[in-house]
Amino acid sequence: MTQPGLLQQWVVVAAAAMLLIVFALLAQRHMRALLRWFALQGVLLALTSALVAFVAEVPELYVSALLALLLKGLLLPWLLWRIVIRLGVHREVESLVNVPVTLLIGAALVLFAFYVSLPIEKLSQLVTRNIIAIALACVLLSMLMMITRRKAITQVVAFLSLENALFFTATAATNGMPLVVEIGVAFDVLIAALIFGLFFFQIRRTFDSLDLEHLEEKQ
């Protein structure tokens, strides 16, 4: 009882923290704060992986913890911040829907996620309805962020936050996917981030702005 029970409690704590961070991302108005929360999300992901690796004795997960820390906690936020500075878009982040309304919609989405997860019975120590529901909520909230934000960079942060939520699900609900898959997915995310970076400059050069509304207009 001691070890798995303890693990489960810690994982639930981490899940709650994850949900809070996603809400924080959703509520953020400033680019710098947004990226800070995003980096924190990566660090939390790494910590959860390391925790599960330690308690459940899955040494493979240390690798993905390290990957998460380097890639999502440090490299990607830093890269995004560099791009933000270079493109000079570190001012306020405009949102299409104002923040309180966004948060209310977010709360409704969390309820919805719990409702969807109702048919999942408790399978084992790890796979609980709550974990799946919170993970799903994080995915949906990230999508909400993608819908409500106007700038290309915030959309990308939302996209990466979505990926983080998925990684978190894999770690929390299944003790991590097999190493091949984890590394493969991380590799894809890295390439995606690089392509995003390229795109920022292409969009900027073509449209003179990173505001995605121009993309629709000039077609």
Place this chain on the structure above:
Amino acid sequence: MNLFDLLLATPLIAGVIMSMIGHRPRATLLNIAASAVTLAAALALAYQVLEHGSFTAHGQAFFLDAYNVFLVSLTAFVATSTAIFSAPYMRHEQAIGRVTAERLRLYHAMYQLFIFGMYLGLTTNNLGVLWIALELATLATVLLVSLYRTPAAIAAAWKYFIVCGVGIALALFGTILIFSTSSEVLGHDNAALTWTLLYARADQLAPGVMTIAFMFLMVGYGTKIGLVPMHTWLPDAHGEGPTPISAVLSGLLLNVALYALVRCKTLVDGATHSGLAGKLMMGFGLLSLLVAALALHRQRDIKRLFSFSSIEHMGLMTLAFGIGTPLANFAGLLHMTVHSLVKSGIFFTVGHAAQVMGTQQMSNIRGLVRHHPGIGWGLLIGTVAIAGFPPFGVFTSEFLLLTAALHTHPWTVVLLLLGLVLAFAGLFRHVQPMAFGIPPEQVNLVHVNMLPVYIHFGMALWLGLAIPGFLADWYQTAAALLQGAVR
């Protein structure tokens, strides 16, 4: 080095070489040669599977059975003829200054990487790797869609990237859910994501989790298939990218995504025994068919027109696999083949037509038959074939699909026929004036290579007149394989 390694390694190595020398004039030859080598390897592998049955390679990491080896051969064939078509096409694009040498290098490298991603996805025995491969293929094509760097192309690529990125992220969520229940049965390692092992023990997986997982996989891979309402990226990506890319996107990548979905469906059916997965696919399939058939009428851009036709046909295939009887599966597989052949052939023709006229706007493309009979008749024959006229293979598969639907879900036949008639009318009202209208006074001189087009249409015709015995056996084996796990 065995055949299988050759199949996977050739496009990867060619991609790396292309990233260095892809801008040289000779690079197109290497592109064709690399594709031809994989085609030879694919055909040899297909022969092997046909003679000796399915096998796995590198332990349990890869596997080939009747279902995926047929798609590998089809992919290799279309990829090769697209490489042949792309050589003069891209040369012309470079001559008129739409692409620079540097972008041509990117184009060639990404083309091979894209092909590699599809082979990896088709042959891997691992659900997770399948996801990675599809994402890789998507990422490779994103840069190809934005190759011309026009505002519209960049907007299209961004949309493609975001919509497909989110869609495929949902598919990953579905995969994780499957792993969460399968790791309880098969242990916490790669075995729990291995198709061959999963199928054998599908009935031990938790039905509740598998049902939810399939919802995510349906929406996720459905985005890549281009099913309505997740199809928004598809016409833009097809319309703005270079034409060879439109041809392989339509003819191949959509197939691979459908392949992934059908594999998942077979697995989920084995776990839930409820038929829910099939019904979902039928619903999405019918919706895509009808919406795309209506949208065909409103198109102005020739490449967007045929990309909506792709959505329509992917809807038909999804419907066929959703019905899931051996006859319907047979129809679905045949339709996959003929659609790939005909649609890529049409895109080749359309690419030439657009180059000749210097525009993709259909209102400016007129009288092709008069001054470029090859292109004009090619477009007309292709449209006849894709609309499902009798001598061509599309007719055969659509007829089989109708028969299968009549057996199991008679009410769908009404909607099916409606969709087919609407699509037929939508295509012809646009294509007829393009072929026979009054031609403009001045047209561009373009080096046209119609041989791949005629080969494609010829094969579709052959499949419509008489499906060769070995191919029919093959489809039957694959259809039974897809059906098998349901029992």
